[in-house]
Amino acid sequence: MVAFRPSEDETMMRDEVVSFAKTLRTDARAFEKARAVSEETRRAAHGMGLGSLAIPAAAGGAGLGLVTQALVEEAIAYGDPAAAFGLAGGASFVRAVLELGSEEDAAKILSRYTAEDGFKRFGAVAWGERKPNPERAGFSTIATGGKITGQKSFVVNASRAETFVVFAQVDETQGWDGIAAFVVDADAPGVTVSPRAATLGLEIADVADVKFEDAPATKLGDGSAFTEKTIRFFAKTGLIMAARAVGLAQAAFDVTRDYCDGRKAFGKPIGHFQAVAFNLADRAMDVDAARSLVWRAAEAWDRGAPEKEALLYSAHAVSFALEAAMRCGDDAVQLHGGSGFMRDYPVEKFMRDAKQLQLCVMTAEQADQLAAAIEVGQPLSIGAILPTPETQTTLV
Amino acid sequence: MTIEFTLSNRQRDLQAGVRSLAQSIVRPQSLRWDREHAIDEDFLRNLARMATSMGHGGLGTSASLMRQEEEAPAAEKKPKSQNLTTVLASEEMAWGDAALLLCVPGPGLGGPPVRASGTPEQKKRFFGIFDDLTVLKWGAYALTEPTAGSDVAGIRTSCRKDGKNWVINGRKCFITNGARASWNVVFATVDPALGRAGHRAFVVEKGTPGFSVGRIEDKMGLRASETAELVFEDCRVPADNLLGGEEKYVTKEGFMTAMKTFDNTRPIVASMAIGIGRAAYEYARDFVKDHYVLSRPIPRYAAIAERLARVGRGLAAARMVTWRAAWLADEGIENAKEASMAKAMAGQAAIRACIDAIEICGAEGSIQTDHALLEKWFRDIKVYDIFEGTGQIQRIVISKRLISNLKSF
Numbered sequence: 001m002v003a004f005r006p007s008e009d010e011t012m013m014r015d016e017v018v019s020f021a022k023t024l025r026t027d028a029r030a031f032e033k034a035r036a037v038s039e040e041t042r043r044a045a046h047g048m049g050l051g052s053l054a055i056p057a058a059a060g061g062a063g064l065g066l067v068t069q070a071l072v073e074e075a076i077a078y079g080d081p082a083a084a085f086g087l088a089g090g091a092s093f094v095r096a097v098l099e100l101g102s103e104e105d106a107a108k109i110l111s112r113y114t115a116e117d118g119f120k121r122f123g124a125v126a127w128g129e130r131k132p133n134p135e136r137a138g139f140s141t142i143a144t145g146g147k148i149t150g151q152k153s154f155v156v157n158a159s160r161a162e163t164f165v166v167f168a169q170v171d172e173t174q175g176w177d178g179i180a181a182f183v184v185d186a187d188a189p190g191v192t193v194s195p196r197a198a199t200l201g202l203e204i205a206d207v208a209d210v211k212f213e214d215a216p217a218t219k220l221g222d223g224s225a226f227t228e229k230t231i232r233f234f235a236k237t238g239l240i241m242a243a244r245a246v247g248l249a250q251a252a253f254d255v256t257r258d259y260c261d262g263r264k265a266f267g268k269p270i271g272h273f274q275a276v277a278f279n280l281a282d283r284a285m286d287v288d289a290a291r292s293l294v295w296r297a298a299e300a301w302d303r304g305a306p307e308k309e310a311l312l313y314s315a316h317a318v319s320f321a322l323e324a325a326m327r328c329g330d331d332a333v334q335l336h337g338g339s340g341f342m343r344d345y346p347v348e349k350f351m352r353d354a355k356q357l358q359l360c361v362m363t364a365e366q367a368d369q370l371a372a373a374i375e376v377g378q379p380l381s382i383g384a385i386l387p388t389p390e391t392q393t394t395l396v
Numbered sequence: 397m398t399i400e401f402t403l404s405n406r407q408r409d410l411q412a413g414v415r416s417l418a419q420s421i422v423r424p425q426s427l428r429w430d431r432e433h434a435i436d437e438d439f440l441r442n443l444a445r446m447a448t449s450m451g452h453g454g455l456g457t458s459a460s461l462m463r464q465e466e467e468a469p470a471a472e473k474k475p476k477s478q479n480l481t482t483v484l485a486s487e488e489m490a491w492g493d494a495a496l497l498l499c500v501p502g503p504g505l506g507g508p509p510v511r512a513s514g515t516p517e518q519k520k521r522f523f524g525i526f527d528d529l530t531v532l533k534w535g536a537y538a539l540t541e542p543t544a545g546s547d548v549a550g551i552r553t554s555c556r557k558d559g560k561n562w563v564i565n566g567r568k569c570f571i572t573n574g575a576r577a578s579w580n581v582v583f584a585t586v587d588p589a590l591g592r593a594g595h596r597a598f599v600v601e602k603g604t605p606g607f608s609v610g611r612i613e614d615k616m617g618l619r620a621s622e623t624a625e626l627v628f629e630d631c632r633v634p635a636d637n638l639l640g641g642e643e644k645y646v647t648k649e650g651f652m653t654a655m656k657t658f659d660n661t662r663p664i665v666a667s668m669a670i671g672i673g674r675a676a677y678e679y680a681r682d683f684v685k686d687h688y689v690l691s692r693p694i695p696r697y698a699a700i701a702e703r704l705a706r707v708g709r710g711l712a713a714a715r716m717v718t719w720r721a722a723w724l725a726d727e728g729i730e731n732a733k734e735a736s737m738a739k740a741m742a743g744q745a746a747i748r749a750c751i752d753a754i755e756i757c758g759a760e761g762s763i764q765t766d767h768a769l770l771e772k773w774f775r776d777i778k779v780y781d782i783f784e785g786t787g788q789i790q791r792i793v794i795s796k797r798l799i800s801n802l803k804s805f
């Protein structure tokens with residue numbers, strides 16, 4: 001059966017988050033300035049269990065599926081797309097532990113994040129590197145003998161993380177098939193975090209480089225089916241970003257639709273001009289299509305659909321939603337005229353956040369590569385599909 | 397007549413001169429100006445001096461340029477290619493830093509209406525203040541109001557004659573250099589019911605009683621440029637400051653003064669957008685060379701090559717349309733449609749360039765550092781599809797000249 005109505009539980013959960021997210025909208029500029037979400041807000045979100053939806057019950061979480069997560073993430077991003085990056089835990093970190101680690105890993109690592117003081121705790125994934133390795137495919141960061149050495153870039157939550165999941169080369173002859181994931185403590189010897197970067201949007205995200213010099217590392221999971229798991233990690237986390245993109249797109253759209261009702265030029269509301277009305281209609285289609293694609297992908301994962309189906313749906317959701325959000329942000333500024341350029345309206349921030357979101361976890365281009373590889377039956381390899389320094393770097 | 401695309405020696409020299417200035421002196425300071433919301437006065441003073449020595453077209457609306465035109469004997473007036481030359485220089489300068497062009501001392505956007513409609517005494521008076529290059533001075537152009545932007549004819553700022561003065565009441569917003577300007581060309585209406593025929597243009601000098609500056613805007617981009625709100629409360633302006641004198645307003649001239657400015661400035665604004673877009677394009681191109689051209693094949697090369705080429709061709713097309721609009725003006729041929737085409741195309745091609753350049757460079761493209769300005773260009777560019785007539789308004793101007801008997805939208 002096909003249905004587009006969330007269940008009663010899901011609706012309740014979403015409604016609760018929607019009212020919470022109203023405060024996020026109010027505080028968005030203050031958070032932007034502080035480059036962080038206030039502790040009070042993080043505590044409230046933690047109380048609602050927003051950071052631990054995906055974490056299994058064994059580790060103190062709610063163990064909910066991606067449909068619920070998509071609904072919640074959209075609602076948070078509707079309030080403030082950046083705030084979603086400032087709540088405790090960290091979408092990428094939690095997901096990486098879940099997908100790449102064993103059940104015991106998850107219980108051990110994630111229970112700290114569901115604990116009462118979990119609102120103070122962040123984790124991060126150290127994936128990206130700035131430049132391709134000139135000699136060979138694969139990462140330049142190397143793990144041998146339980147130690148990691150190398151420089152990781154574009155790490156979200158870098159300066160506030162307690163724990164890193166670090167991806168590093170273990171076999172230099174194997175290119176992108178020769179990598180593995182490790183857990184490294186932020187205060188372990190040999191770990192240095194560079195100063196936070198200033199980013200175009202999503203200022204809250206806390207992006208920096210992390211340098212590892214013989215840092216002690218423990219392997220995450222048993223390393224089996226590593227490529228499949230890593231691609232799954234990116235597809236599912238990418239889907240969360242797509243849900244945030246839907247929230248951003250809807251927010252930009254709603255604010256703009258209201259503005260077009262109220263703003264008058266040439267004696268009538270600007271929405272009464274066909275050029276404006278058609279533009280709004282296009283963006284409304286963007287929002288609805290993006291949301292439906294996100295739901296379809298989330299439902300496929302939750303249902304336990306064949307892997308390729310879920311991956312393909314995720315790829316569609318990611319590339320469509322990221323681009324739709326960019327169009328919605330861009331047109332929101334455009335339809336606000338000069339006011340759109342001013343920081344006392346929210347739309348210029350939506351536009352910057354949309355561009356930044358396009359570079360989070362998976363890009364539209366990578367999602368398209370994934371979809372095409374599935375459709376034409378190419379092998380799904382990390383090098384061809386995921387954000388490597390040889391393809392396109394992202395904030396993970 | 398011929399068709400040719402070779403710049404004159406003079407144009408080539410100017411282009412190269414501005415380019416090297418932009419590269420060596422402007423670029424390195426661009427991000428600091430953005431952060432400090434201001435450009436150092438010493439720098440502006442030197443620039444003003446340099447602009448004067450470059451003569452015509454160096455920096456568009458520089459004061460010396462206005463005056464040279466006024467004072468030169470008729471035969472020498474305007475080298476024939478002045479609009480095109482200005483367009484070339486603006487692209488180069490905006491490539492260095494777009495906000496700088498809005499901060500250059502001189503009459504700015506206030507220059508064209510004074511030049512087009514001012515009496516000889518007014519021109520002397522209002523341009524004369526720019527003679528001393530050691531003192532930084534600006535003029536500005538105040539048309540937009542909180543409730544009237546695109547709908548220029550809908551302004552509500554009122555003016556009425558009272559003895560030897562005019563009394564102005566109302567508010568202007570988003571006025572570039574409005575607060576620091578020595579004078580603003582302010583548009584007001586004697587009676588909103590009269591529409592355009594009721595409009596009057598005044599030169600309101602700083603310090604005029606009843607005139608004050610409201611808020612200074614906090615903007616997405618062009619943050620080194622001042623954008624101000626102006627407040628007029630029973631502001632008494634001497635009758636001598638009514639631009640062109642009373643006889644000028646027997647017809648719809650007042651409004652036409654406002655519009656004339658745009659036909660000349662739209663190609664210039666278009667070329668600034670192209671300058672920003674080209675900066676982003678070149679950055680992405682070099683990034684590709686640096687990151688993706690390796691001795692081994694890498695998976696993404698085809699995708700980026702396609703995207704890069706698409707950006708490049710969009711900018712090239714916009715540049716040609718912009719050159720043509722400027723050339724038409726130089727030839728004295730009506731160019732309202734082409735000027736709007738240039739502005740509309742350039743705004744969008746350049747926004748596309750900035751969005752895609754960041755996409756090509758990935759995460760690194762979104763990070764603000766002194767040598768990587770993509771993030772800044774993304775913030776600067778959007779307004780080029782908004783000010784000087786939004787993209788939608790340009791399309792109205794264009795389509796009114798394409799479709800028969802089109803009265804209004």
Ligand SMILES: Cc1cc2nc3c(=O)[nH]c(=O)nc-3n(C[C@H](O)[C@H](O)[C@H](O)COP(=O)(O)OP(=O)(O)OC[C@H]3O[C@@H](n4cnc5c(N)ncnc54)[C@H](O)[C@@H]3O)c2cc1C
Pocket residue numbers: 263264265266270273274275276334335336337338339341505536537538539540542543544545546547569570571572573618623779782783784785786787788789792805
């Ligand atoms: C940085 C900056 C500097 C500026 N500097 C100056 C300056 O120096 N002097 C000055 O006078 N002004 C200045 N402006 C104002 C600028 O010119 C106006 O913002 C611009 O003309 C748009 O007007 P508006 O903001 O009122 O938007 P609106 O006119 O309210 O437009 C809102 C939206 O409606 C659309 N729209 C309006 N009418 C129609 C229609 N008939 N059909 C289809 N769509 C329509 C517009 O395209 C836009 O998308 C500046 C603005 C900025 C942002």
